[in-house]
Amino acid sequence: MSQHRPLGASGRTAAVPALPDLPEATVARLPEYLRALHHLVEAGHDTVSSEGLAAAAGVNSAKLRKDLSHLGSYGTRGVGYDVARLVDQIEYVLGLTQRRFVALVGIGNLGHALAGYAGFASRGFRIAALFDADRERVGEKINGLAVRHVDDLPEVVAEESITIGVIATPAGAAQRVTDLLVDAGVTSILNFAPCVLSVPEGVDVRKVDLAIELQILSFHAHRKASLTALPRTPGAGLASMPSAVAAPGTNRRPGGRHRPARTEAFGT
Amino acid sequence: MSQHRPLGASGRTAAVPALPDLPEATVARLPEYLRALHHLVEAGHDTVSSEGLAAAAGVNSAKLRKDLSHLGSYGTRGVGYDVARLVDQIEYVLGLTQRRFVALVGIGNLGHALAGYAGFASRGFRIAALFDADRERVGEKINGLAVRHVDDLPEVVAEESITIGVIATPAGAAQRVTDLLVDAGVTSILNFAPCVLSVPEGVDVRKVDLAIELQILSFHAHRKASLTALPRTPGAGLASMPSAVAAPGTNRRPGGRHRPARTEAFGT
DNA sequence: CGCGATTTGTGCACGCCTTCACAAGCGCAT
DNA sequence: ATGCGCTTGTGAAGGCGTGCACAAATCGCG
Numbered sequence A, B: 001m002s003q004h005r006p007l008g009a010s011g012r013t014a015a016v017p018a019l020p021d022l023p024e025a026t027v028a029r030l031p032e033y034l035r036a037l038h039h040l041v042e043a044g045h046d047t048v049s050s051e052g053l054a055a056a057a058g059v060n061s062a063k064l065r066k067d068l069s070h071l072g073s074y075g076t077r078g079v080g081y082d083v084a085r086l087v088d089q090i091e092y093v094l095g096l097t098q099r100r101f102v103a104l105v106g107i108g109n110l111g112h113a114l115a116g117y118a119g120f121a122s123r124g125f126r127i128a129a130l131f132d133a134d135r136e137r138v139g140e141k142i143n144g145l146a147v148r149h150v151d152d153l154p155e156v157v158a159e160e161s162i163t164i165g166v167i168a169t170p171a172g173a174a175q176r177v178t179d180l181l182v183d184a185g186v187t188s189i190l191n192f193a194p195c196v197l198s199v200p201e202g203v204d205v206r207k208v209d210l211a212i213e214l215q216i217l218s219f220h221a222h223r224k225a226s227l228t229a230l231p232r233t234p235g236a237g238l239a240s241m242p243s244a245v246a247a248p249g250t251n252r253r254p255g256g257r258h259r260p261a262r263t264e265a266f267g268t
Numbered sequence C: 001c002g003c004g005a006t007t008t009g010t011g012c013a014c015g016c017c018t019t020c021a022c023a024a025g026c027g028c029a030t
Numbered sequence D: 001a002t003g004c005g006c007t008t009g010t011g012a013a014g015g016c017g018t019g020c021a022c023a024a025a026t027c028g029c030g
Helices: A024-042 A050-057 A061-070 A083-093 A109-116 A150-159 A171-183 A210-229 B024-042 B050-057 B061-070 B083-093 B109-116 B150-159 B171-183 B210-229 B236-240
Strands: A080-082 A100-105 A125-132 A145-149 A162-167 A188-191 A204-207 B080-082 B100-105 B125-132 B145-149 B164-167 B188-191 B204-207
Touching: A024 A050, A024 A061, A024 A083, A024 B210, A050 A061, A050 A080, A080 A083, A100 A109, A100 A150, A100 A171, A100 B210, A109 A125, A109 B109, A125 A150, A125 A162, A125 B210, A145 A150, A150 A162, A150 A171, A162 A171, A162 B210, A171 A188, A188 B210, A204 B210, A210 B024, A210 B100, A210 B125, A210 B164, A210 B188, A210 B204, B024 B050, B024 B061, B024 B083, B050 B061, B050 B080, B080 B083, B100 B109, B100 B150, B100 B171, B109 B125, B125 B150, B145 B150, B150 B171, B164 B171, B171 B188
Parallel strands: A100 A125, A100 A162, A125 A145, A162 A188, A188 A204, B100 B125, B100 B164, B125 B145, B164 B188, B188 B204
Antiparallel strands: none
16 A cells, blocks of 8 residues: 555556455446545545545445555545645546547437536546447538448547547447457446347447336335335334334434345235 | 245236345346346247346346246246246336336436436336426426425425435535435435435435446556556565466467446356 | 543445346147 | 256355455644
């Protein structure tokens, strides 16, 4: 933890200060911390306590401290974390110090929206190419960038140093596009198509399926409904349930993810 | 497991066959199974083995069996699962036997795309109302549905029996919209705005942040790059860090190291 | 200069999830 | 009817992630 790291505000030391391999769960939260930190910067804060940052990011403060400790621990006891330094640190670890170029494939309904989504550019990602298989759409300009035919993908990916592919095609085309991207050297793929992609080892795929999210919500709604519809299970030691019912008006827990609430009414 | 369940092809028995409370991880995978099953139905299969379904859904077969066992176990040893029955079962558990009505708030770039996204309707969700705060947009029709002003939200939500809210507004408006939805009785929210929402207990929030997904990919890309750039680690104080570097080139375990994201086809 | 207030970093225990491995159950051929 | 092969369902073990609780460290103030 005391291993000094040549990062700071000074130089980004282009390569290899030996990235620690963070727990996946931590990696998933770092972007959230980063966003909260940017807010703090704009608000003029220059330090923040783990408690404060955790609240802003919607997580437990102990979890936040542990997460940050994994990447080298830059807090000062009794004071908190230096906001600017922490921003640098997280951005470095996430690889955001270098701009990343993105190819977006499938300029349909969703792809069109993604192409115009400001949230990408504002966080260091540049959409460098748009592709579609429909020659009707080729040539169309979105935000000043022309749609190209997917046949051109291999050469364009190489020319533009593209390292991330975003797939917004119908499911039927997704695997073909994936293979194209992988062959072109892309090793990170964000998949919006509702299907499973097969990729060689070393290629990273993340999936976002809007319908799945709704179905998960549906489950919980269904479950809540069935619970309230049922007056209650007789007997049932509710005492065993810790926070389930909890004081009525007490407080609105912000980040508290739904706890499945463990109603031990197992079977019947 | 033997608790007979009045579902089958016969009736949906409107309410309360005592939903088991599934592990959250299982719930998140059920929609994936469901999609794979629908494919199998179209392909004419009437039974499927856990191995086959697991491959189609991109998961481990043991995991799949355990998942299915949680919801009552409808397989036949030596044969496999009855596809049609399994579809019914999963759809029932997920609450998809009743149509769910969705309100979409924020008809900007992304909202517009979501409003036109066919994937929702095809899985039983009906977008029943569109809202925006910009009076310029009010009245615009998308897929035959007119955009209404967000001030009308409370009454429309009640009229249309809306139970799910989708937030596609800028971050600054998201909390306000959330409060509106919650006050109107919505207990399931899908949030696309890059911010943390505060909701009272009992309300379910899921978040989809496109930029975060890219940042996670960026991390892995960065990490891969730093590993290949460094042939060997310059020993030094890294020993103090527990699992710091872990053999650069010996990474021949497919599933072992960092979790590759949720869906990922074990290539090799 | 020392003390108390504050906040970080982390050891520890617990629970969830995953995976292996295998017994139990089922159908089919003989 | 019987045995064999296939597949499910699950006990058990291990790993990962979470949250508590506290020692260590730092600052500010008297």
